[in-house]
Amino acid sequence: MAYDYDLYVIGAGSGGVRCSRIAATAGARVAICEDDRVGGTCVIRGCVPKKLLVYGSHFAEEFEDAAGYGWQVGESKFSWPTLIANKDNEIDRLNGAYKRLLSDAGVTLHEGRGRLIDANTVEVAGKRYSAERIVIATGGRAVRPGIEGAEHGITSNEAFHLKTLPKRILVYGGGYIAVEFAGIFNGLGAEVTQVVRRDLILRGFDQEVRQHLQKEMTRKGVIFRPNTELVAVEKSGDACLCKTAAGETIETDLVMFATGRAPNTQDLGLEQVGVGLNKAGAIAVDEWSQSTVPSIYAIGDVTDRINLTPVAIMEGHFLANTLFGKRPMKPDHANVPSAVFSQPPVGTVGLTEEEARRVHGEIDVYAATFRPMKYTLSGRQQQTLMKLLVDAKTDRVVGAHMVGDDAAEIIQGIGIAVKAGATKAQFDATVGIHPTAAEEFVTMRSKRPPLQAKAAE
Ligand code: NDP
DSSP states (O other): OOOSEEEEEEOOSHHHHHHHHHHHHTTOOEEEEESSOTTHHHHHHSHHHHHHHHHHHTHHHHHHHHGGGTOOOOOOOOOHHHHHHHHHHHHHHHHHHHHHHHHHHTOEEEESOEEEEETTEEEETTEEEEEEEEEEOOOEEEOOOSOBTGGGSBOHHHHTTOSSOOSEEEEEOOSHHHHHHHHHHHHTTOEEEEEOSSSSSSTTSOHHHHHHHHHHHHHHTOEEEOSOOEEEEEEETTEEEEEETTSOEEEESEEEEOOOEEEOOTTSSHHHHTOOBOTTSSBOOOTTSBOSSTTEEEOGGGGOSSOOHHHHHHHHHHHHHHHHSSOOOOOOOTTOOEEEOOSSOEEEEEOOHHHHHHHHSSEEEEEEEEOOTHHHHHOOOOOEEEEEEEETTTOBEEEEEEESTTHHHHHHHHHHHHHTTOBHHHHHTSOOOSSOSGGGGGTOOSOBOOOOOOOOO
16 A cells, blocks of 8 residues: 555654654655644753753852852842743754754654544644554653642743742752752742652662752752642732641742653544553553554653653664664663753762662672862862762672762763673773862772662652
């Protein structure tokens, strides 16, 4: 049967754009549809604008630190509307660049929401297109907790477009997005209260990393309310009154919910076509990203494997290579490095101390906590944490973690070594670059007794 396209991709985010582009470059006839702006969560309302706000919020500390180096910085003044407008211009530029990437590769863009009609047909804006293969790359969306008055709060979507910077903000949640936005608003001068239902932020991360970051964020002024659950949000004039399960009321100007994201599976026609979902409500796929319907594949956050942009890009790229590039490639989800752009940032690759002990039994732990050189003259008390976890039997480094300036930049390189299976002896044989913080990763010689920390919940 002759199809309109060899490949139809639903969703033009990072994964969908990469998949369609690589397929088209390999000679496939490809179309993609998008009902929002091309670029997806990461480019339009996620990683990219978030990082720009992180940069923007860091200047207050830079000005403070400058004094110790002899600089007298005059009175500084921050304009939220300027930062937002400049950020928006950059997002517009990237949106245009993504559209050009598609057209240069020969991918046809259909504007509108895609819906499956059958295993080889997609409907967009009232028109039907047939395709030999279909890829669903619809990503995820922010979810609000089901509490009374949740409509009075915002999510990260709206945080990027606030007209004014709130004086006080309550951030609810302890995940990536919550700690990143707590840092942004705190750095820009708002009074930030972060309400977390557990005792520590960043569940799933190394316990020591979680403790260290929470301590450093507290030092910078974020007010933590651990072991606290909200049950309702009420409006009172311009203020929001947040009621906790313990019967307290926390007053704030704005509430931001960062309580997780859900895969975008609704209203796609999945059920009638027979595409199966997993327990978490994400599209169930095999190791080749193939769904339960053989002609339909899914990549990125809608599959809820590892919800990171570079992972979606890998999944999309490898799928296109497999289907059209005559190069079958399974995405490899082991040892994916990641970062949290908190302040200070976190970089991590491999296993946490708790996981390493569970998986490998006997492990060696190397950890260092120190004040970065830059802060000796500035007087800032911020401490950096670096940590290596080594399988005692094989000497292989199975986890590396850092909380401190440039953690994301540093862990990217360490990630190559961990992925390549480097041993601690090979780390030790690597000459450090002096003076840097990163050199600590190749100069840690003393094993530290294991933490008596309770296993990560
Ligand atoms: P996460 O799943 O990371 O965190 C959600 C947080 O909200 C957790 O602290 C969770 O607590 C809490 N929570 C969930 N439901 C409730 C509830 N009903 N009441 C109170 N608290 C609740 O989600 P995020 O939204 O922060 O991020 C989504 C994903 O996006 C991440 O998993 C990550 O993969 C990706 N991301 C990556 C970034 C990066 O790479 N730098 C940046 C931003 C996002 P608990 O731990 O108790 O479940």
